[in-house]
Amino acid sequence: MKIAFYGSSLVSSYWNGAATYYRGILSALAGHGHDITFYEPDAFDRQQHRDIDPPSYARSVVYPATADGLRSVLERAGEADIVVKASGVGVFDAELIDGIVRHAAPHALKLFWDVDAAATLDEMRGDPDHPVLRALPDLDMVLTYGGGPPVVDAYLGFGAAECVPVYNALDPATHHPVPADDRFACDLAFLGNRLPDREARVEEFFLRPAAALPDSRFLIGGNGWETKAMPANVRHRGHVYTAEHNAFNCTPRAVLNVARDSMASIGFSPATRVFEAAGAAACLITDAWEGIEQFLVPDREVLVARDGQDVAEHLSTLTAERARAIGDAALARVLAEHTYALRAVQVDALLRDRVARVREAA
Template sequence: MRIAFYGSSLLSSYWNGAATYYRGLLSDLARRGHRVTFYEPDAFERQQHRDMDPPDWAEVRVWPATMDALRGVIAEAAAADVVVKASGVGVFDEELLDGVMKAARPDAIRIFWDVDAPATLAEMRAAGSDHPLRRVLPSFDLVLTYGGGAPVVDAYEGFGARRCVPVYNALDPATHHPVPPEPRFEADLSFLGNRLPDREARVNEFFLRAAALCPDRRFLIGGNGWETKGMPANVRHLGHVYTREHNAFNTSPLAVLNVARDSMAAVGFSPATRVFEAAGAGACLITDAWVGLEMFLKPDVEVLVARDGAEVAAHIATLTPERARAIGEAAQRRILLDHTYARRGATVDLLLREAAARKQERDAA
């Protein structure tokens, strides 16, 4: 099928945590014979911070963030068999939502793909029936989400979605895998994530408080926005870490920390991309506690779990290189077995074929 995918960016992970998710899923769909065109706006300096060239498995259309260019890319939806509007494009989201659905052919499969479902659902609850997505939600054949489990499915279907299916983050083992450690990434605990309002308080607790409690240990933070943040003396800030550097970032420290954003921690069942990247590299992962973790990794065997910064500090104080290695290797085995993008791609491919069959049956009737 010809897939027109309107998202934030495939080529750049700069202020764009969904990039590796898009890459993993869409490259697998391409391997299954689908033809993917990804439409991304030239916005937020992402094109100046690309971490990959246009791939051979997708056509990437970078469009200027102008009304004229918007009209042009909306019109191209008419040529696709599957039209996908992702959440969080960042510019003209409402116009894209309305425009590409109207431009899509009657027989095309229409999908809303939400990469931040807990936040989107909170916005819809607050805005009521006036929310742009609520007005068009029944017109979508499918809502696919970055995660969220049954709470997100129930909420979306309660708002009128025909069908909602979580498609969780996963691992592309060709992209994220063990590599030799690099001295510039060495630390006792490392965290990678951009500074966002709904994440900062949890980073303060789980990372910076842990650093303050372990003054003799080395802590490393990567991501955008932290340069103006006051931090303990034993914390080193790297700034933006390109995707090509993620493997070394994960293999070099004793352990890697995952901290969920507020909304995702509250809903649960929403493992971040970093969970799978770290496990794929064989890193020892420490994560904040969230409902549904056991679906992906077994606590104390494949991952260490902490309920606050003091528990993170306690893990670091007692963690040996030998145990860290054993946990990382167990996590890698589990993720390679159960949570690869090949598995996720198979799920989406089946959903597309089922949706196409339903449309054909309705047309025949």
């Protein structure tokens, strides 16, 4: 089937944390015979910071971030069997979701794919004229990249016809163990852009243990941290390209996952870095959130921290041997249960069934 996907960016992860999720899901879906076109705006300097060339599994269409550019790609929606608007494109989000409803063919399946459901739901609660809320009666389904029962219940309560979580996962061809790289040598590393709803948790789970362990080495990667005051034992790497993620995860004694505020409060929302780190057989320390056991077993496949003190205690007692054992166990778990190939089986069956229903109704 032909899929028209309107998202932030497929070719660049610059200020675009959903890039590896899009790549994993769409490359695996293409393996089921789908013909995918990904439409992304030329915005936020993403095209100047590409991680990959246009991939073979999807046509990459970059359009000017202008009204004319938007119009030119929305007109193509009518050619598709499945039309998808992802959250967080960053420009013309309201116009895009209105546009896919207006331009999709009568027989087409119309989806909203929410890669930040907790934040979207918070916005909808505060804005009765939110564009997603307006569009829900005309959408066939909402997919989310996490959130579990709380997000499903919330979307159904807002009037969604159906809501299905499609969790982050691992693409083992992209994220896997590699030799250590001295550029990323440290005791604890964290990778994530500086965002308002994450910064306080980074202060607690990363900077607080750094201050408590002055003899340990800490490394932070991602955009925006260059102006942040940090302890002397913290080194800032800046933007880390996806080609460097494996070395970033493999080299430190442990790597840290810190959820954004909204995702931590809802739970059931493992970030892409959880599976990237596990795929590289890294020893992962994550902040505590409900549902972690669904993905990795605490103390055996992941270390869980309630606060910065827990992180410091984990690091103080973590030997190289135990770190390797935890990383190896995490890798085995995600390869068995949490790959994008497995997610694509779920999504492919879901899409084919719902397209058949929509065509029958049309």
